[in-house]
Amino acid sequence: MHFLLPASLIPPNAAAGTVSxxxxxxxxxGMNVLGALVLMVIGIWLARRLANFAERAMGRAKFDSTLVGFLRNLVYGVLVALLAVMALGVLGVPSAPLVAALGTAGLAVGLALQGSLSNLAWGVLLIIFRPFRVGDFVTVAGVDGTVENINLMHTQLLLPDGREAIVPNGKVGGDAITNYNRRGRRRFELTVGIGYKDDIGAAMAEIRELFAADPRILKDPEPGVWTKGLGESSVDLVVRAWTRSADIWATQTDLLRAIKERFDDKGISIPFPQRELTVVQGVLPVGAQQGS
Structure with missing residues:
Protein backbone atom coordinates (compact mmCIF):
# COMPACT_ATOMS: atom_id res chain seq x y z
CA MET A 1 0.00 0.00 0.00
CA HIS A 2 1.42 3.35 -0.98
CA PHE A 3 0.55 6.78 0.43
CA LEU A 4 1.03 10.02 -1.47
CA LEU A 5 2.16 12.95 0.67
CA PRO A 6 1.21 16.52 -0.19
CA ALA A 7 3.97 18.39 -1.95
CA SER A 8 4.10 20.91 0.93
CA LEU A 9 5.29 18.13 3.25
CA ILE A 10 8.29 17.11 1.09
CA PRO A 11 11.45 19.02 2.05
CA PRO A 12 13.22 20.65 -0.88
CA ASN A 13 16.25 18.85 -2.25
CA ALA A 14 15.56 15.81 -0.05
CA ALA A 15 16.52 12.44 -1.43
CA ALA A 16 14.02 9.63 -0.92
CA GLY A 17 15.21 6.99 1.58
CA THR A 18 17.44 9.29 3.62
CA VAL A 19 16.91 9.86 7.33
CA SER A 20 16.71 13.61 6.86
CA GLY A 30 4.07 17.87 13.55
CA MET A 31 4.16 21.60 12.86
CA ASN A 32 0.97 21.41 10.81
CA VAL A 33 -0.81 19.40 13.51
CA LEU A 34 0.40 21.82 16.17
CA GLY A 35 -0.70 24.79 14.07
CA ALA A 36 -4.14 23.23 13.53
CA LEU A 37 -4.53 22.55 17.27
CA VAL A 38 -3.49 26.07 18.19
CA LEU A 39 -5.88 27.45 15.57
CA MET A 40 -8.75 25.36 16.93
CA VAL A 41 -8.07 26.24 20.58
CA ILE A 42 -7.74 29.97 19.98
CA GLY A 43 -10.54 29.95 17.41
CA ILE A 44 -13.00 28.16 19.72
CA TRP A 45 -12.15 30.62 22.50
CA LEU A 46 -12.77 33.56 20.17
CA ALA A 47 -15.94 31.94 18.78
CA ARG A 48 -17.32 31.53 22.29
CA ARG A 49 -16.49 35.13 23.15
CA LEU A 50 -18.13 36.41 19.96
CA ALA A 51 -21.23 34.26 20.52
CA ASN A 52 -21.53 35.51 24.11
CA PHE A 53 -21.10 39.10 22.93
CA ALA A 54 -23.85 38.62 20.36
CA GLU A 55 -26.06 37.10 23.08
CA ARG A 56 -25.56 40.11 25.37
CA ALA A 57 -26.21 42.53 22.51
CA MET A 58 -29.48 40.79 21.63
CA GLY A 59 -30.44 40.79 25.30
CA ARG A 60 -29.91 44.56 25.51
CA ALA A 61 -32.05 44.90 22.37
CA LYS A 62 -34.83 43.04 24.25
CA PHE A 63 -34.94 40.08 21.88
CA ASP A 64 -37.00 37.10 22.97
CA SER A 65 -35.02 34.72 25.20
CA THR A 66 -35.81 31.73 22.98
CA LEU A 67 -34.59 33.56 19.90
CA VAL A 68 -31.48 34.82 21.71
CA GLY A 69 -30.44 31.29 22.66
CA PHE A 70 -31.07 29.99 19.15
CA LEU A 71 -29.11 32.76 17.40
CA ARG A 72 -26.26 32.51 19.91
CA ASN A 73 -25.86 28.79 19.23
CA LEU A 74 -26.20 29.41 15.47
CA VAL A 75 -23.38 31.98 15.50
CA TYR A 76 -21.19 29.67 17.57
CA GLY A 77 -21.86 26.66 15.32
CA VAL A 78 -21.06 28.59 12.12
CA LEU A 79 -17.78 29.89 13.55
CA VAL A 80 -16.70 26.43 14.73
CA ALA A 81 -17.51 24.96 11.29
CA LEU A 82 -15.35 27.62 9.62
CA LEU A 83 -12.55 26.87 12.08
CA ALA A 84 -12.72 23.16 11.26
CA VAL A 85 -12.36 23.89 7.54
CA MET A 86 -9.41 26.21 8.22
CA ALA A 87 -7.75 23.63 10.47
CA LEU A 88 -8.06 20.93 7.82
CA GLY A 89 -6.52 23.35 5.33
CA VAL A 90 -3.55 23.82 7.67
CA LEU A 91 -3.14 20.04 7.80
CA GLY A 92 -2.96 19.98 4.01
CA VAL A 93 -6.44 18.63 3.35
CA PRO A 94 -7.98 20.39 0.32
CA SER A 95 -10.88 22.53 1.52
CA ALA A 96 -12.80 22.78 -1.77
CA PRO A 97 -14.01 19.13 -1.84
CA LEU A 98 -14.90 19.37 1.87
CA VAL A 99 -16.94 22.53 1.37
CA ALA A 100 -18.68 20.95 -1.62
CA ALA A 101 -19.48 17.82 0.42
CA LEU A 102 -20.84 19.91 3.28
CA GLY A 103 -22.96 21.93 0.85
CA THR A 104 -24.37 18.77 -0.71
CA ALA A 105 -25.13 17.30 2.71
CA GLY A 106 -26.76 20.55 3.79
CA LEU A 107 -28.94 20.58 0.67
CA ALA A 108 -30.04 16.99 1.26
CA VAL A 109 -30.86 17.69 4.89
CA GLY A 110 -32.72 20.88 3.90
CA LEU A 111 -34.89 19.00 1.40
CA ALA A 112 -35.61 16.26 3.91
CA LEU A 113 -36.58 18.75 6.62
CA GLN A 114 -38.33 21.27 4.39
CA GLY A 115 -41.46 21.45 6.57
CA SER A 116 -39.48 21.70 9.81
CA LEU A 117 -37.22 24.40 8.39
CA SER A 118 -40.30 26.36 7.27
CA ASN A 119 -41.68 26.17 10.81
CA LEU A 120 -38.31 27.23 12.19
CA ALA A 121 -38.03 30.21 9.82
CA TRP A 122 -41.57 31.38 10.62
CA GLY A 123 -40.89 30.89 14.31
CA VAL A 124 -37.94 33.27 14.12
CA LEU A 125 -40.03 35.83 12.21
CA LEU A 126 -42.95 35.56 14.66
CA ILE A 127 -40.63 36.12 17.61
CA ILE A 128 -38.93 39.09 15.92
CA PHE A 129 -42.01 40.93 14.57
CA ARG A 130 -44.40 39.99 17.39
CA PRO A 131 -47.82 39.96 15.67
CA PHE A 132 -49.13 38.57 18.97
CA ARG A 133 -47.88 37.93 22.49
CA VAL A 134 -48.53 35.39 25.21
CA GLY A 135 -52.00 36.08 26.65
CA ASP A 136 -53.49 37.55 23.45
CA PHE A 137 -56.70 36.08 22.06
CA VAL A 138 -56.08 35.41 18.37
CA THR A 139 -57.30 33.61 15.29
CA VAL A 140 -54.44 31.82 13.51
CA ALA A 141 -54.75 29.18 10.78
CA GLY A 142 -58.51 29.15 11.41
CA VAL A 143 -58.12 28.38 15.14
CA ASP A 144 -59.42 30.72 17.88
CA GLY A 145 -57.63 30.69 21.22
CA THR A 146 -55.48 32.41 23.82
CA VAL A 147 -51.73 32.27 23.15
CA GLU A 148 -49.98 30.26 25.87
CA ASN A 149 -46.55 29.77 24.35
CA ILE A 150 -44.55 30.71 21.24
CA ASN A 151 -41.43 28.72 20.39
CA LEU A 152 -39.35 28.21 17.28
CA MET A 153 -41.43 25.34 15.88
CA HIS A 154 -45.05 25.87 16.93
CA THR A 155 -47.53 28.13 18.71
CA GLN A 156 -49.56 26.76 21.61
CA LEU A 157 -53.17 27.99 22.00
CA LEU A 158 -55.74 27.47 24.76
CA LEU A 159 -59.19 27.17 23.17
CA PRO A 160 -62.27 28.73 24.83
CA ASP A 161 -63.60 25.28 25.82
CA GLY A 162 -60.38 24.33 27.61
CA ARG A 163 -58.78 22.27 24.83
CA GLU A 164 -55.20 22.90 23.73
CA ALA A 165 -54.14 23.41 20.13
CA ILE A 166 -50.56 23.25 18.89
CA VAL A 167 -50.31 25.01 15.51
CA PRO A 168 -47.11 24.73 13.38
CA ASN A 169 -45.53 28.12 12.84
CA GLY A 170 -45.52 27.53 9.08
CA LYS A 171 -49.33 27.58 9.10
CA VAL A 172 -49.45 30.50 11.55
CA GLY A 173 -47.25 32.75 9.42
CA GLY A 174 -48.67 31.59 6.09
CA ASP A 175 -52.25 32.61 6.90
CA ALA A 176 -54.07 35.71 8.13
CA ILE A 177 -53.59 36.54 11.83
CA THR A 178 -56.36 38.26 13.79
CA ASN A 179 -55.30 39.69 17.14
CA TYR A 180 -58.24 40.70 19.33
CA ASN A 181 -56.12 42.24 22.10
CA ARG A 182 -53.49 44.21 20.19
CA ARG A 183 -55.30 47.58 20.44
CA GLY A 184 -56.47 47.09 24.00
CA ARG A 185 -60.13 47.76 23.19
CA ARG A 186 -62.87 46.17 21.10
CA ARG A 187 -66.28 47.03 19.74
CA PHE A 188 -69.29 44.80 20.15
CA GLU A 189 -72.63 44.92 18.36
CA LEU A 190 -76.12 43.91 19.49
CA THR A 191 -79.36 43.80 17.53
CA VAL A 192 -82.58 44.50 19.45
CA GLY A 193 -86.09 44.46 18.00
CA ILE A 194 -89.01 46.58 19.25
CA GLY A 195 -92.66 46.52 18.26
CA TYR A 196 -93.95 48.62 15.38
CA LYS A 197 -96.30 50.46 17.75
CA ASP A 198 -93.49 51.41 20.17
CA ASP A 199 -91.72 54.80 20.19
CA ILE A 200 -88.33 54.36 18.49
CA GLY A 201 -86.92 57.56 20.01
CA ALA A 202 -87.91 56.52 23.53
CA ALA A 203 -86.31 53.08 23.08
CA MET A 204 -83.07 54.69 21.85
CA ALA A 205 -83.05 57.09 24.81
CA GLU A 206 -83.34 54.21 27.26
CA ILE A 207 -80.41 52.43 25.67
CA ARG A 208 -78.28 55.61 25.82
CA GLU A 209 -79.00 55.87 29.56
CA LEU A 210 -77.70 52.33 29.95
CA PHE A 211 -74.50 53.38 28.13
CA ALA A 212 -73.91 56.11 30.71
CA ALA A 213 -74.70 53.79 33.62
CA ASP A 214 -72.07 51.17 32.74
CA PRO A 215 -68.48 52.37 33.46
CA ARG A 216 -67.03 49.58 31.35
CA ILE A 217 -68.46 51.14 28.17
CA LEU A 218 -65.94 53.65 26.81
CA LYS A 219 -66.99 57.21 26.09
CA ASP A 220 -64.39 57.55 23.33
CA PRO A 221 -65.16 56.19 20.78
CA GLU A 222 -68.73 57.15 21.58
CA PRO A 223 -71.31 54.33 21.73
CA GLY A 224 -74.45 54.61 19.67
CA VAL A 225 -77.77 53.10 18.68
CA TRP A 226 -79.33 53.29 15.22
CA THR A 227 -82.31 51.94 13.29
CA LYS A 228 -81.04 48.95 11.35
CA GLY A 229 -84.09 47.77 9.47
CA LEU A 230 -87.76 46.94 9.38
CA GLY A 231 -88.19 43.26 10.03
CA GLU A 232 -91.18 41.00 9.57
CA SER A 233 -92.41 41.54 13.13
CA SER A 234 -90.15 44.21 14.64
CA VAL A 235 -88.22 47.42 14.12
CA ASP A 236 -84.58 46.36 14.46
CA LEU A 237 -82.15 48.59 16.38
CA VAL A 238 -78.38 48.07 16.21
CA VAL A 239 -76.34 48.87 19.32
CA ARG A 240 -72.58 49.44 19.03
CA ALA A 241 -70.23 50.22 21.92
CA TRP A 242 -66.53 50.02 22.76
CA THR A 243 -64.97 48.46 25.85
CA ARG A 244 -61.64 47.11 27.05
CA SER A 245 -60.68 43.82 25.43
CA ALA A 246 -60.80 42.00 28.75
CA ASP A 247 -64.35 43.23 29.47
CA ILE A 248 -66.04 42.63 26.14
CA TRP A 249 -67.90 39.40 26.86
CA ALA A 250 -69.23 40.42 30.26
CA THR A 251 -70.11 43.94 29.09
CA GLN A 252 -72.16 42.92 26.06
CA THR A 253 -74.07 40.17 27.90
CA ASP A 254 -74.82 42.49 30.83
CA LEU A 255 -75.96 45.26 28.49
CA LEU A 256 -78.26 42.91 26.59
CA ARG A 257 -79.89 41.80 29.84
CA ALA A 258 -80.17 45.41 31.05
CA ILE A 259 -81.92 46.41 27.78
CA LYS A 260 -84.45 43.59 28.19
CA GLU A 261 -85.18 44.52 31.81
CA ARG A 262 -85.39 48.26 31.03
CA PHE A 263 -87.76 47.68 28.11
CA ASP A 264 -89.97 45.48 30.27
CA ASP A 265 -90.06 48.16 32.95
CA LYS A 266 -90.90 50.92 30.45
CA GLY A 267 -93.50 48.92 28.56
CA ILE A 268 -91.47 48.68 25.35
CA SER A 269 -92.20 45.39 23.66
CA ILE A 270 -89.64 43.04 22.18
CA PRO A 271 -91.80 41.02 19.77
CA PHE A 272 -91.15 37.48 18.73
CA PRO A 273 -91.65 36.38 15.11
CA GLN A 274 -95.32 36.22 14.18
CA ARG A 275 -97.21 35.33 11.02
CA GLU A 276 -100.81 36.01 10.07
CA LEU A 277 -102.66 33.18 8.31
CA THR A 278 -105.84 33.80 6.32
CA VAL A 279 -108.12 30.81 5.85
CA VAL A 280 -110.52 31.06 2.92
CA GLN A 281 -113.53 28.78 3.07
CA GLY A 282 -115.15 27.66 -0.15
CA VAL A 283 -116.33 24.74 -2.21
CA LEU A 284 -113.56 22.32 -3.13
CA PRO A 285 -113.20 21.12 -6.72
CA VAL A 286 -114.94 17.85 -7.63
CA GLY A 287 -111.64 15.98 -7.96
CA ALA A 288 -110.48 17.18 -4.52
CA GLN A 289 -113.75 16.02 -2.93
CA GLN A 290 -113.44 12.56 -4.46
CA GLY A 291 -109.82 12.30 -3.31
CA SER A 292 -110.81 13.14 0.21
Missing part, protein backbone atom coordinates in the same frame (compact mmCIF):
# COMPACT_ATOMS: atom_id res chain seq x y z
CA UNK A 21 13.90 13.11 4.36
CA UNK A 22 11.68 11.30 6.84
CA UNK A 23 12.67 13.56 9.70
CA UNK A 24 11.71 16.56 7.59
CA UNK A 25 8.35 15.00 6.81
CA UNK A 26 7.72 14.25 10.50
CA UNK A 27 8.67 17.79 11.50
CA UNK A 28 6.40 19.34 8.91
CA UNK A 29 3.49 17.06 9.90
Missing amino acids: YYVGIAVRI
